[in-house]
Amino acid sequence: MEKYGIGQPVRRKEDVRFLTGTGTYIDDIKPDNVAHALVLRSTHAHAKILGIDGTEAENMPGILGIVTGKDWIAEDFQPMPTKSAVNKKIDGTPLNQPPRHALAIDRVRYVGEPVALIVAETVSQAQDAAEAVEVDYEELEAVTDQVKALEPGAPQIWDDIEGNFCLDFELGDKEETEKAFKGADHVIKLDLRNQCVTATPIETRGAIASYDKDTGKYFLQNATQNVHANRDTFAGVLKIPSEDLHHVAPDVGGGFGAKNSGYPEPSLLLYASKKIDRPIKWISDRNESFAADTHGRDQATTVELALDKDGMFLGLRTKTIGNIGAYCWTVGPFTPTGGSARTQGGPYYFPAMHYTGIAAFTNTMPLDPYRGAGRPEGSFQIERIVELAARELGIDPVELRRKNLMPADSLPRKTPMGLDVDTGNFPEVFERTLKMSDRAGFAKRVADSAAKGLKRGFAIAPYLECTGGGPKEFAGVKFARDGSAALRVGSMSTGMGQETSMPQILSDRLGIDFDKITYVQGDTDATPIGGGHGGSRNMEVGGSAVLQCANEVLVKAKQIAAHLLNSNADDMELSEGVFTDVKTDQSVSMVDVVAASFEQSRLPDGMEEGALDTDTIYEREIISCPNGCHSAEVEVDPETGSVNVEHMWVVDDFGTIINPMLADGQVMGGIAQGLGQALMEEIIYDEDSGQLVTGSLMDYALPRADSMPKMEMAFFEDAPTAKNPLGVKGSGEAGCCGAPPAIVNAVLDALKDDGVLHIEMPLTSEKVWRAIAEAKAG
Amino acid sequence: MPVISLSVNGIPVTAEVEPRLLLSSLLRDHLGLTGTHVGCDTSQCGACVVHVDGKPVKSCAMLAAQADGTQITTIEGLAQKGKLHPMQEAFRDNHALQCGFCTPGMVMMSVALATEQPDLDEAAVCKGLEGNLCRCTGYQNIIKAVMAGAKAMRG
Ligand code: FES
Numbered sequence A: 001m002e003k004y005g006i007g008q009p010v011r012r013k014e015d016v017r018f019l020t021g022t023g024t025y026i027d028d029i030k031p032d033n034v035a036h037a038l039v040l041r042s043t044h045a046h047a048k049i050l051g052i053d054g055t056e057a058e059n060m061p062g063i064l065g066i067v068t069g070k071d072w073i074a075e076d077f078q079p080m081p082t083k084s085a086v087n088k089k090i091d092g093t094p095l096n097q098p099p100r101h102a103l104a105i106d107r108v109r110y111v112g113e114p115v116a117l118i119v120a121e122t123v124s125q126a127q128d129a130a131e132a133v134e135v136d137y138e139e140l141e142a143v144t145d146q147v148k149a150l151e152p153g154a155p156q157i158w159d160d161i162e163g164n165f166c167l168d169f170e171l172g173d174k175e176e177t178e179k180a181f182k183g184a185d186h187v188i189k190l191d192l193r194n195q196c197v198t199a200t201p202i203e204t205r206g207a208i209a210s211y212d213k214d215t216g217k218y219f220l221q222n223a224t225q226n227v228h229a230n231r232d233t234f235a236g237v238l239k240i241p242s243e244d245l246h247h248v249a250p251d252v253g254g255g256f257g258a259k260n261s262g263y264p265e266p267s268l269l270l271y272a273s274k275k276i277d278r279p280i281k282w283i284s285d286r287n288e289s290f291a292a293d294t295h296g297r298d299q300a301t302t303v304e305l306a307l308d309k310d311g312m313f314l315g316l317r318t319k320t321i322g323n324i325g326a327y328c329w330t331v332g333p334f335t336p337t338g339g340s341a342r343t344q345g346g347p348y349y350f351p352a353m354h355y356t357g358i359a360a361f362t363n364t365m366p367l368d369p370y371r372g373a374g375r376p377e378g379s380f381q382i383e384r385i386v387e388l389a390a391r392e393l394g395i396d397p398v399e400l401r402r403k404n405l406m407p408a409d410s411l412p413r414k415t416p417m418g419l420d421v422d423t424g425n426f427p428e429v430f431e432r433t434l435k436m437s438d439r440a441g442f443a444k445r446v447a448d449s450a451a452k453g454l455k456r457g458f459a460i461a462p463y464l465e466c467t468g469g470g471p472k473e474f475a476g477v478k479f480a481r482d483g484s485a486a487l488r489v490g491s492m493s494t495g496m497g498q499e500t501s502m503p504q505i506l507s508d509r510l511g512i513d514f515d516k517i518t519y520v521q522g523d524t525d526a527t528p529i530g531g532g533h534g535g536s537r538n539m540e541v542g543g544s545a546v547l548q549c550a551n552e553v554l555v556k557a558k559q560i561a562a563h564l565l566n567s568n569a570d571d572m573e574l575s576e577g578v579f580t581d582v583k584t585d586q587s588v589s590m591v592d593v594v595a596a597s598f599e600q601s602r603l604p605d606g607m608e609e610g611a612l613d614t615d616t617i618y619e620r621e622i623i624s625c626p627n628g629c630h631s632a633e634v635e636v637d638p639e640t641g642s643v644n645v646e647h648m649w650v651v652d653d654f655g656t657i658i659n660p661m662l663a664d665g666q667v668m669g670g671i672a673q674g675l676g677q678a679l680m681e682e683i684i685y686d687e688d689s690g691q692l693v694t695g696s697l698m699d700y701a702l703p704r705a706d707s708m709p710k711m712e713m714a715f716f717e718d719a720p721t722a723k724n725p726l727g728v729k730g731s732g733e734a735g736c737c738g739a740p741p742a743i744v745n746a747v748l749d750a751l752k753d754d755g756v757l758h759i760e761m762p763l764t765s766e767k768v769w770r771a772i773a774e775a776k777a778g
Numbered sequence B: 001m002p003v004i005s006l007s008v009n010g011i012p013v014t015a016e017v018e019p020r021l022l023l024s025s026l027l028r029d030h031l032g033l034t035g036t037h038v039g040c041d042t043s044q045c046g047a048c049v050v051h052v053d054g055k056p057v058k059s060c061a062m063l064a065a066q067a068d069g070t071q072i073t074t075i076e077g078l079a080q081k082g083k084l085h086p087m088q089e090a091f092r093d094n095h096a097l098q099c100g101f102c103t104p105g106m107v108m109m110s111v112a113l114a115t116e117q118p119d120l121d122e123a124a125v126c127k128g129l130e131g132n133l134c135r136c137t138g139y140q141n142i143i144k145a146v147m148a149g150a151k152a153m154r155g
């Protein structure tokens, strides 16, 4: 018999619909009389638009309208502002923020920038017309690398923004850190890149917009992770009140950050749908998604570690230059600044740290959060420099880590980055990971590999994370007479299973039949506020809202139960769906209490029919600190440079686990994306032309079933956080923090006798082979 | 325009199709069978896999006209009388899906694999799923599910 409470591996409600092909994703929706749109995109990385001639295209069969930047400006539509939490430079002046319009106005600044919207009866008619639109470009010099963009003489992307500089940022104690470095016995330094990648959900983006003349309201269905914030963004663009835009997300086929932001297309569709008085649908094709979905990571970093003679860490200094692309996207400037700063130093005890981040403009698709948004970068930086220090100083990398982890009794502790680490046990998690990793059998496995001409390596990578996203969340529940409950939540699942885990919380707290709980998310009309999904906030903030809602229901339910039993609310105890009076042993079921809540005659004074219906808003005060440890064993073929990740072991501290099956799924999915970044994924622009080289699934490699190692996972559940009532620490992004350093360091461990000290991600066979050859050549 | 006749999930279908119409579009746009998903335009993702005469086929890489006279099964046709197919059941039991977008293709491919090689091992599953991308699950649970589903199909 399946159990449905907190902590149970409950099978998912949503699965039945997904497994039978009856889910409803954006492209499955086909409103009557729908027209189709195509976005004509820039083919240049940097060019002036001298003119756009759409006359021929407009007269082609089926064409309903063409919208260009000129039309957009004539309507006086507004640019989309960035919501980066870091929005001032070190000198206190505001960040440099160029206007980001939904269409390029007189200049394009990256390949794929929207230049015009073409609306037609069919997609193929729009495609044909796109060929006939003549855009007269005057090409300009482009720069796609953020380090080069900041150099003197670099092409200027914005006339009024000198040197392509968006903002700078620092965190930590600069003087203390300098002192630490001065007094150090050893200083280890490494320049490294965290390459540009993209989320690549298997469902591409898409939206359907319509306008109702009679009510004056717009309706937008959109494959998005965040309906409320984006509604406000689009309403702001179109200068309409937010209430006039109803924004709904249907089933969404994965997001990972790439469906979080305020993209240009929805505003264009909304505008055009009013203009032609028909619903309009736009579905991105896959190639388009590589050019026009936000990218992630892309940081060029120098990291320095100061140690004393015994190998104890004294200080950490990190300087990062992050690419943010041609514009400040929704929160793009935050990632290389505040986003990467907070978890600097990982789970190690540092007396002093200092972080500097610069966000720079380039002629690339803008960057925005991708699964982890800064924390995977921070984790990679610290784990690479620690591994290098161990190598250069001849210390066992496991030993060096072990002695520098924050001791259990140092918690709670505020790190020099200001991160409030309240609970956890880093040494325990580390040792458990090691124990799982079967270190005793390693020597034999190395010998077995050697017999096949292969090199085997091992690395361990503890990580410290922190959650993010909007701090407030709404949860509401409405009951029906038959005891069923409709739960509405403002946070959002794009595959993580909240349709199951949220009802689990409600069922656990109120003893309501799990199967009688329905769940609604992603609808601006269903919840007054909603933070959507991002920063692993779903369970932490959304789940806490559900718990708070359940607790408020419980208070009222106890009063009704007491009234029905002629006793006191304080004496009511709920267990397995039945309230029992602890004094008299009389009982009444929750189902009956729900039924009573609809009958005035059975309600206590002061309560009205529907009394159990409850809406609540939970607000998180402090972000939680998920943490854990990954280890990896890899085999490298020195002849070909190919890497096979054989085995990974993971122990995660996510606090309380609501559904271990779903939490495991988050870890494995994160590992796959981390492995992808470590070994194969990279967004590449041609340096001279600024053309996107990796513009399709033929050029951008994704992990497949046979890329994956055997993954063994365990949870450390002894340290729930008190920062939220559920005790959870977000689980969604951890895999991306642990996997890349564990895998890369394991490869370098395999190659330690070859003298290879560093290889930039992704560790493709070509790069590994070259690194071996170069080390050999000395 | 050519007229084709075929059977889709056991139901006879006759349709007039443009020569360039893809099988995936016939299923999704003309027959309303939106369970077959389209995740790419280069035949790489496998979200669109259906069975054509019992064989797994990427429906985005086949013209509707080529399907004339065939018997097609899509994800909608897998469950019988409201009862999930053992492979669907195995995917659910093993949490082998998250967003569900790759799932129809994964399941159809897996059913075909298990039918062709009833005693397949993990390596054969990985190889067989080479053309099916999933961005959510990390594949381990999918592999587990295919093994379990194949076992259940053997009965
Ligand atoms: S849609 Fe991607 S392979 Fe068919």
Ligand code: FES
Binding pocket: A202, A253, A254, A495, B096, B097, B098, B099, B100, B101, B102, B103, B133, B134, B135, B136, B137
């Ligand atoms: S479950 Fe989302 S792509 Fe596979």
